[in-house]
Amino acid sequence: MPIARVIRHVAFEDLNAFAAPIATAGYTIQYREAGLDELTPEDAQGADLLVVLGGPIGADQDDLYPFLRAEREALRARLAAGAPTLGICLGAQLMAAALGARVAPGPGKEIGWAPVELTDRGRAGPLRYLEHVPVLHWHGDAFDLPPGVDRLAATRLCPHQAFALGRHGLGFQFHPEADGQGFERWLIGHAVEIAATPGVSVPALRDDARRLGPGAAEAGRRCLGEWLGGLA
Numbered sequence: 001m002p003i004a005r006v007i008r009h010v011a012f013e014d015l016n017a018f019a020a021p022i023a024t025a026g027y028t029i030q031y032r033e034a035g036l037d038e039l040t041p042e043d044a045q046g047a048d049l050l051v052v053l054g055g056p057i058g059a060d061q062d063d064l065y066p067f068l069r070a071e072r073e074a075l076r077a078r079l080a081a082g083a084p085t086l087g088i089c090l091g092a093q094l095m096a097a098a099l100g101a102r103v104a105p106g107p108g109k110e111i112g113w114a115p116v117e118l119t120d121r122g123r124a125g126p127l128r129y130l131e132h133v134p135v136l137h138w139h140g141d142a143f144d145l146p147p148g149v150d151r152l153a154a155t156r157l158c159p160h161q162a163f164a165l166g167r168h169g170l171g172f173q174f175h176p177e178a179d180g181q182g183f184e185r186w187l188i189g190h191a192v193e194i195a196a197t198p199g200v201s202v203p204a205l206r207d208d209a210r211r212l213g214p215g216a217a218e219a220g221r222r223c224l225g226e227w228l229g230g231l232a
Contacts, residue, residue, distance in 0.1 A: 009055025052091030180213015
């Protein structure tokens with residue numbers, strides 16, 4: 001069976017709703033824990049699909065988290081080779097950096113559930129399932145648009161919310177995999193950041209996850225399922 005190798009930076013940011021369409025597409029899912037499991041070139045390039053998930057660190061913090069260098073190198077090699085690659089939040093930032101784009105703090109944090117605005121290219125592809133659907137945002141950094149990619153989605157604070165590189169590379173700044181299940185782990189894991197961010201509260205995030213998570217999950221599953229189908 002084909003292998004989907006998934007790099008996870010924190011335990012509670014896993015595939016969530018994306019696990020089902022990846023399994024349905026025939027992949028065996030194998031997690032690699034960043035900072036614990038060494039990501040060798042053979043490990044990264046031998047996967048039929050590489051997924052790099054989110055996390056609360058900066059894409060360029062090699063001095064603090066040296067494993068980031070190996071992740072960027074793996075992404076650079078896979079994207080150049082046309083190998084199927086998916087990045088979410090930090091994963092998308094690492095993809096952008098691997099493609100030569102700048103990653104830096106954005107004009108403000110986006111934390112909470114809100115829709116993205118799709119570009120014409122976004123509406124023409126799998127992201128159309130996400131149109132008008134509130135999805136989870138949780139980031140302070142943002143990336144410039146890498147050369148050679150198609151911009152797919154934006155928000156007021158973050159003009160580059162999703163991009164595609166050909167048919168094989170897809171990056172999301174937001175979290176289309178978030179389904180509201182197990183969301184309490186996010187609230188615990190990000191407790192310090194929530195407390196330090198004006199206008200953001202645990203009760204409001206919890207309520208929104210309960211109300212909006214199922215719809216976001218269904219849209220996310222449809223989106224990813226169609227993208228995976230286009231890889232064949």
